[in-house]
Amino acid sequence: MTNLLKLFISFLKIGGFSFGGGYAMLPLIEKEIIDIHGWMTASEFIDILAVVEMTPGPIAINSATFIGYKVAGVWGSVVATLAVILPSIVIILIIAHFLSKFKDSLYVEWAFRGIRPVVLGLILSASIGVSKNAFIDFKSVIIGGVLFYLISFKKLHPILGIVIAGTIGALVY
Amino acid sequence: MYFKMFWTFFKIGAFTIGGGYAMIPLIQEEVVEKNGWLDTDEFMDILAIAEVTPGPVAVNTSTYVGYKLKGVKGSLLCTLGTILPSFLIILSIVTFLWQYRQNEVIDKIFLGIRPAVAALIFSAVYKLGKNMKLNWAKIAIAAVTVLLIVGMNISPIYIILVAAFGSIGYFKMKEKDI
Numbered sequence: 493m494t495n496l497l498k499l500f501i502s503f504l505k506i507g508g509f510s511f512g513g514g515y516a517m518l519p520l521i522e523k524e525i526i527d528i529h530g531w532m533t534a535s536e537f538i539d540i541l542a543v544v545e546m547t548p549g550p551i552a553i554n555s556a557t558f559i560g561y562k563v564a565g566v567w568g569s570v571v572a573t574l575a576v577i578l579p580s581i582v583i584i585l586i587i588a589h590f591l592s593k594f595k596d597s598l599y600v601e602w603a604f605r606g607i608r609p610v611v612l613g614l615i616l617s618a619s620i621g622v623s624k625n626a627f628i629d630f631k632s633v634i635i636g637g638v639l640f641y642l643i644s645f646k647k648l649h650p651i652l653g654i655v656i657a658g659t660i661g662a663l664v665y
Numbered sequence: 666m667y668f669k670m671f672w673t674f675f676k677i678g679a680f681t682i683g684g685g686y687a688m689i690p691l692i693q694e695e696v697v698e699k700n701g702w703l704d705t706d707e708f709m710d711i712l713a714i715a716e717v718t719p720g721p722v723a724v725n726t727s728t729y730v731g732y733k734l735k736g737v738k739g740s741l742l743c744t745l746g747t748i749l750p751s752f753l754i755i756l757s758i759v760t761f762l763w764q765y766r767q768n769e770v771i772d773k774i775f776l777g778i779r780p781a782v783a784a785l786i787f788s789a790v791y792k793l794g795k796n797m798k799l800n801w802a803k804i805a806i807a808a809v810t811v812l813l814i815v816g817m818n819i820s821p822i823y824i825i826l827v828a829a830f831g832s833i834g835y836f837k838m839k840e841k842d843i
Contacts, residue, residue: 510719543758546775548682549751550721557755566756573752580720581744584728585737587714592733599833606832607825608709609803612793613810614716614821618686619786620811626779636780636787643690644788650690651680654781661777662770 495564496571498529503556503575510552517552521559531563552576631664667742670734673700674727674746679754681723687782688723690789698792702730705796716821723747 502524510517518541525531532540540562544554553573560572594600627633635657642648673695681688689712696702703711715725724744731743797803806828813819 508719544755546682546771547751547754547758548680549678549748549754550681550688550723552721553724553748553751554755557752558759561756561759569752569756573748577720577724577744577748580718580724581728581740583718583720584714584725585732585740587718588729588732588740598836602833602836603829604706604710604713604832606806606828606835607713608706608797609799609806610810610821610824610828611709611712611716612790612797612803613807613824614712614814615686615689615786615793616790616807617811617814618689619783619790620815622687622779622783622786626783628776632776632780635777636784639781639784640788640791643785644791650694650785651676653785654680654682654778657777657781658774659777661775662773665773665776 496567499560499563499568499572500575502529503560503572504578506556507552507576508579517555521555525559531559536562635660667735667739669700670731670739671742671746674731674743675750677723677727678747679750682778682782686722686786688726690785692723692726693789693792696726696730702734705793709793709797713825717825 506517506520506524510520522534522537526534526537540555540558544551544558547554553576556572556576557569560569562568564571591600623636627636639648639653639657643650643653677688677691677695681691693708697705697708711726711729712722714729715722718725724747727743727747728740731740733739735742794807810821810824813824814821
């Protein structure tokens with residue numbers, strides 16, 4: 493019981509203070525899990541990260557499920573996962589509620605007009621970041637180039653694109 | 666409708682590999698283009714909100730979309746849909762597959778998927794940019810953002826805040842001129 497409570501509080505903190513999503517959470521998780529509670533060693537943590545990056549889903553959710561299970565079994569994973577998303581849900585509900593009230597405010601509209609191009613830049617930066625690990629040789633550049641064309645101009649569904657690329661990877665490497 | 670919302674976010678959760686921004690192309694395809702639950706502007710707004718609030722982008726987006734469509738109940742349902750695949754997949758990995766984690770075929774599949782994920786995000790930028798009716802000012806803001814983040818490692822939160830207040834100031838001054 494105390495472990496479950498500790499897990500809940502730890503992941504509530506992780507969920508509540510990780511701005512920027514995903515990778516921004518890792519230092520926080522590391523601190524709570526390894527340094528404060530000693531639930532696992534640094535090398536176990538790196539193994540978990542490798543799996544978390546390879547499996548679908550948000551990194552925060554995957555890590556919470558994984559670490560929760562290691563610490564306290566299935567209930568541990570349930571508790572850690574719920575705790576990590578609870579702050580976001582509450583905060584977004586509050587914002588969504590107020591946004592629907594102030595939707596017609598000029599100030600809100602003005603603010604977002606400036607923010608939208610920034611978001612485009614954010615996504616572009618993310619794709620540049622991902623590219624560093626993705627385009628490692630000639631084959632990967634071809635895979636990426638062809639998929640970009642098919643998804644942007646030929647309406648290929650992104651999910652289908654991922655499945656096709658995974659299959660090609662298994663065949664050509 | 667409830668089932669469609671749940672299923673849409675379940676798919677998004679199940680096929681996002683690499684976390685965070687890798688979800689954006691999927692959310693865009695399913696939520697903006699296919700179902701029209703958000704328009705491009707709203708989608709950009711919620712991404713900005715997700716960026717300045719804590720928590721995974723996918724959870725923030727699903728909560729917001731769910732709330733917009735069907736209130737609190739909708740938001741819980743969409744969020745559950747997003748996290749359930751990861752939860753189930755990770756649980757089955759720790760219980761059954763942990764010993765097979767060094768596997769050559771899996772490594773090869775990921776060599777193919779990684780460039781695909783990068784391509785997906787690039788095409789999301791392309792589609793969003795097209796829908797946003799880009800002009801030179803918007804392109805300049807986006808380019809400066811990329812420089813600040815990739816080149817100088819500045820936190821997106823600050824850039825968003827500066828853009829928000831800068832933009833309010835700009836339109837306020839323009840209003841006075843007229």
